[in-house]
Amino acid sequence: MELFLQLLITGILVGSIYALVALGWTLIYKCSGVLNLAMGELTLIGAYVCLTLYHWHIPFILALLITLAIGFALGILTEVVFLRPMVGEPVLSVIMVTVGLSFFFKGMVELIWGTDTVVFSPPVFPIEPIFLGKIVIGQVYLWAFIASIILLLAFVSFFKYTKWGLSMQATADDEMAALSLGVNAKVVYALAWAIAFMAAGVGGTLLGNINGLNISVGYLGLLVLPAVVLGGLNSVPGAIVGGLVIGVIQNLADGYLSRYTPGGVKDVFPFFVMVIILLFKPYGLWGWIRIERV
Amino acid sequence: MGYRPCGVYHQYYSQDHAWWQTKFVWGKMTLLFITIFYLIPQFAGMYLISVANVVGYTILAAMGVQLLIGYCGQITLGHAAFLAVGAYTCTLLMLQLHIPFLIAMIIGGLVGGLWCVLFGLPSARVKGFYLIMTTMAAQFITVEFFITQYISQIGGRGVAFSIPPGTIKIGPWVIKTDRDVYYLMVILVVLCTLAMANLLRSKVGRAWIAIRDNDIAAETMGVNIVLYKLLAFFVAGFFGGIAGAFWITSLAAVSPEHFHFGWSLWLVGVILIGGVGSIYGTIFGSLFMTLIPEGLKFLIFFLTQSPFFVNLMPFLPHLLEKFLYVKEAAFGLAIAFFLIYEPNGLSYRWWQIKNYFNLWPFSY
Numbered sequence: 001m002e003l004f005l006q007l008l009i010t011g012i013l014v015g016s017i018y019a020l021v022a023l024g025w026t027l028i029y030k031c032s033g034v035l036n037l038a039m040g041e042l043t044l045i046g047a048y049v050c051l052t053l054y055h056w057h058i059p060f061i062l063a064l065l066i067t068l069a070i071g072f073a074l075g076i077l078t079e080v081v082f083l084r085p086m087v088g089e090p091v092l093s094v095i096m097v098t099v100g101l102s103f104f105f106k107g108m109v110e111l112i113w114g115t116d117t118v119v120f121s122p123p124v125f126p127i128e129p130i131f132l133g134k135i136v137i138g139q140v141y142l143w144a145f146i147a148s149i150i151l152l153l154a155f156v157s158f159f160k161y162t163k164w165g166l167s168m169q170a171t172a173d174d175e176m177a178a179l180s181l182g183v184n185a186k187v188v189y190a191l192a193w194a195i196a197f198m199a200a201g202v203g204g205t206l207l208g209n210i211n212g213l214n215i216s217v218g219y220l221g222l223l224v225l226p227a228v229v230l231g232g233l234n235s236v237p238g239a240i241v242g243g244l245v246i247g248v249i250q251n252l253a254d255g256y257l258s259r260y261t262p263g264g265v266k267d268v269f270p271f272f273v274m275v276i277i278l279l280f281k282p283y284g285l286w287g288w289i290r291i292e293r294v
Numbered sequence: 295m296g297y298r299p300c301g302v303y304h305q306y307y308s309q310d311h312a313w314w315q316t317k318f319v320w321g322k323m324t325l326l327f328i329t330i331f332y333l334i335p336q337f338a339g340m341y342l343i344s345v346a347n348v349v350g351y352t353i354l355a356a357m358g359v360q361l362l363i364g365y366c367g368q369i370t371l372g373h374a375a376f377l378a379v380g381a382y383t384c385t386l387l388m389l390q391l392h393i394p395f396l397i398a399m400i401i402g403g404l405v406g407g408l409w410c411v412l413f414g415l416p417s418a419r420v421k422g423f424y425l426i427m428t429t430m431a432a433q434f435i436t437v438e439f440f441i442t443q444y445i446s447q448i449g450g451r452g453v454a455f456s457i458p459p460g461t462i463k464i465g466p467w468v469i470k471t472d473r474d475v476y477y478l479m480v481i482l483v484v485l486c487t488l489a490m491a492n493l494l495r496s497k498v499g500r501a502w503i504a505i506r507d508n509d510i511a512a513e514t515m516g517v518n519i520v521l522y523k524l525l526a527f528f529v530a531g532f533f534g535g536i537a538g539a540f541w542i543t544s545l546a547a548v549s550p551e552h553f554h555f556g557w558s559l560w561l562v563g564v565i566l567i568g569g570v571g572s573i574y575g576t577i578f579g580s581l582f583m584t585l586i587p588e589g590l591k592f593l594i595f596f597l598t599q600s601p602f603f604v605n606l607m608p609f610l611p612h613l614l615e616k617f618l619y620v621k622e623a624a625f626g627l628a629i630a631f632f633l634i635y636e637p638n639g640l641s642y643r644w645w646q647i648k649n650y651f652n653l654w655p656f657s658y
Binding site for chain 1: 363369371415416419420422423424426427428430431434435438439442443556559562563566570612613616619620621622623624625626627628629630633634637
């Protein structure tokens with residue numbers, strides 16, 4: 001029972017980071033219909049930028065804010081250079097552009113920062129764990145959870161209460177109607193990429209704080225795909241719930257199944273879950289159901 | 295099929311169905327065959343032959359991807375998994391059961407095909423993005439999990455299966471040098487291209503193309519969609535398995551790193567750059583994607599040799615040292631810009647050039 005609770009809580013704490021990255025992913029899909037496979041590399045870029053700033057002795061909070069600003073700029077740049085010419089092209093072309101981007105970003109990250117694992121030094125968060133009864137929680141996880149919840153709340157209220165957020169929602173709902181009401185779709189697309197870059201950057205920074213930073217953090221970025229499939233591709237609450245659930249499932253699989261296998265269950269199990277969801281409920285929990293004969 | 299020049303008349307259907315219809319094409323193809331079967335292996339250096347082997351491997355591996363994406367409209371982002379299945383099946387059959395290479399290779403292809411069908415099953419229910427997700431899952435489940443964790447343990451050889459020299463032989467022909475690999479590669483590429491081209495002009499190929507263009511219309515015309523989709527996955531997996539099994543002749547040791555996710559994406563990039571829905575596209579894409587990085591490497595190497603350029607661009611030695619990553623980044627940019635500015639790929643450009651000279655001097 002304690003093991004279960006331990007795994008559950010750790011899963012939720014890690015899952016909140018996935019939820020943050022998944023939110024960025026869903027946003028791009030909702031607003032512009034682009035299925036972004038470069039999400040893992042976006043997390044990498046954000047994490048390395050923040051790490052570099054931190055190693056220049058800039059306080060962590062300030063470094064994180066600068067990372068957000070850089071993410072915003074890079075997001076808009078990416079959208080304008082690579083994605084804007086692809087509006088209205090077939091799905092595969094758009095996906096492959098993002099795949100091309102992921103190769104490009106990954107190559108650049110490896111060229112600039114190398115492939116060795118680097119850690120935030122001195123550690124940003126205290127190392128001593130917190131004891132809740134018999135459950136042990138690392139402070140890094142707790143702070144990562146708090147940070148991602150704050151950002152999730154910030155993003156959600158941005159959609160609900162600001163003009164730009166509302167126009168993004170309108171574009172996602174019905175692009176034609178939004179255009180006729182005077183919403184500038186180009187700005188909306190650019191904004192979606194900017195927010196995705198920001199969310200991914202923070203997610204990557206937090207993940208880098210937990211385990212140290214190397215190229216495999218980009219692989220964790222791929223875990224948003226099971227999360228968004230579970231939640232439904234175009235649902236913001238779905239992305240958040242999906243991220244949390246995938247975090248929990250991953251930890252439970254690691255805790256209970258890894259003794260029966262030589263290892264590696266943790267990385268692969270979310271994808272098993274994804275295939276099963278795709279077979280039985282392809283539109284996820286809250287995705288729009290498009291009735292389509294195949 | 296293209297068109298014929300003026301004055302060529304056919305009297306029999308067999309002439310009309312022939313692959314090489316005019317004397318000019320015959321001459322051209324004979325020259326090509328002489329080049330690839332005699333001139334290159336006889337006169338090219340070891341370096342060129344090894345590059346040619348990589349090109350051939352890429353063609354073989356991308357053929358299945360071209361079939362699925364270009365001709366059947368089923369997007370796959372996990373094809374390296376099926377290559378890996380073919381390679382591992384072949385290696386294990388040879389090392390554990392001592393089955394001859396040729397038979398092991400064919401069994402590898404068949405197993406690869408069946409494994410591909412397994413992950414193609416969701417295509418009966420989903421398409422587009424959701425299918426992409428399942429094929430990606432195929433990559434992670436197969437290579438990162440099953441092969442790394444379970445298959446690699448068979449026989450207690452550690453993570454990499456090393457193949458003792460002299461194990462791979464077809465009859466009395468031992469395949470050990472790059473030149474032997476080259477001959478095997480050329481034979482396989484010719485056979486696969488022939489098989490693919492002939493499949494595409496049969497009933498099966500027409501059904502695939504119908505599914506790609508409009509699956510609902512295809513179904514109303516009486517095409518059994520699920521059956522033909524699964525058949526496409528099987529054939530693509532078969533090509534993949536053969537490609538994987540071929541590549542063990544060139545590798546001294548088979549390990550999961552040879553079949554990572556990046557290689558799957560690379561194959562899709564090859565056909566996108568070459569041209570989707572064209573066999574020429576597969577070949578042009580493979581040539582481009584192999585020769586351009588080699589050329590780039592030479593360029594950087596050449597530039598680092600002269601102090602003038604090194605002073606001008608002090609990061610050059612660093613680039614040479616980490617050329618793998620330069621290649622990766624360049625590949626990413628190439629895909630993105632090809633899709634934006636040349637979405638039909640190199641084969642379309644080739645077609646245009648051919649047309650230009652066919653109609654010359656009145657090509658407008």
